[in-house]
Amino acid sequence: MSLLLHAEGLVAGWQGPATPSLDLQVAAGEIVGLAGPNGVGKTTLLAAIAGRAQVFAGRLTIAAGVRLALQTQEVPPVAGLPLAGRELLALTGATAEGLPPWLAERLDCRLDRLSGGQRHYLTLWAVLAAPAELILLDEPTNNLDAAGGVHLSQTLRQRAATGAGILVVSHDAEFVAAVCQRTLVLEAHDVV
Numbered sequence: 072m073s074l075l076l077h078a079e080g081l082v083a084g085w086q087g088p089a090t091p092s093l094d095l096q097v098a099a100g101e102i103v104g105l106a107g108p109n110g111v112g113k114t115t116l117l118a119a120i121a122g123r124a125q126v127f128a129g130r131l132t133i134a135a136g137v138r139l140a141l142q143t144q145e146v147p148p149v150a151g152l153p154l155a156g157r158e159l160l161a162l163t164g165a166t167a168e169g170l171p172p173w174l175a176e177r178l179d180c181r182l183d184r185l186s187g188g189q190r191h192y193l194t195l196w197a198v199l200a201a202p203a204e205l206i207l208l209d210e211p212t213n214n215l216d217a218a219g220g221v222h223l224s225q226t227l228r229q230r231a232a233t234g235a236g237i238l239v240v241s242h243d244a245e246f247v248a249a250v251c252q253r254t255l256v257l258e259a260h261d262v263v
Contacts, residue, residue, distance in 0.1 A: 073099045075137050075205045075236040076120065080129030083112065083119030088127045090115050091257055097205065097236040102227055104247040105240045107257030113240040116257075117141065117207045120238070133205065140203035142195055144210050149182040149190065156180060156193050165200035169229070171222045188214050192223075199226055206230065206237045212246050224250050 076097040083090045090112030097103050105113050118124035120131065121141040133139065140163070156178040160167055167178055174192055182190055191214040198206065212220055227237055227250050241247050247254055 073134065075099055075134050076238070077132045078120070078129060081116065081119065081126065081131055082128035083115050083124050083126055085115070085124055090119075092129060093255070093257070095238075095255060097238050099204065099234045099236050100231050101253075102231050102237045102239065102251045104251035104254035105238060105257065106242070106244070106247060106254055108259055109242075111257040111259055113257060114144065114209050117143075117209055117238065117240055121207060137205050138203040139205045139207065140198045140201045141207045142198040142209060142211060144213065146191070147194075152181075152183060154182050156182060156185070159193060159197050160200070163197040163201040165197045167200075169200065169226065170196060171218065173218070188216060188219065191215065192219050195223070196226075199223075199230060204235055206235055208237065208239045208241075210241055210243075211239065212241060212243045220246065 074096055076095065078093055078095040081093045081095065082088045093116060105116065107113055115124050119126050121139060157167065159182060167175060174189060177185060177189060182193070185193065195211055211223060215223060224246070231237055239247065239251060
């Protein structure tokens, strides 16, 4: 397996350091979980890997040519925006192939006409099915019903089987245990 992401002593934050030092590797075909209490810096670490937050210490290496896809907890405002699900997928280069039937039949609906759960899964799918080798997911099971959670688990395994490396931040311990090959648990810390 080729290494897609390698972090040594990575400390990240926004205006200042906000995370503990982290050593992390994600290889092609691997699903890695990142767990820990609220406020420990899991989301900030994902943001640093995606180039959105600052790296204050350590080393972060993403293999050359690796395309990255990031799903965040932020929900973009869609009220009044005449954007359909199919158009959202086109924006990320994602395919609709593999979408569950309960969502595939709604692709031509405007995003502001979908339920919160449908919109969440569609925006998650826009990341999962995008042409990327490294996928970063931040609390992907939020707002999903049981069927969505099962479909997400299957999709993650399929993406990993095709060579994608996936890093998942989640408080859903059952989901992490079922899907991830290994999990790193961040502990509360004092940032100097």
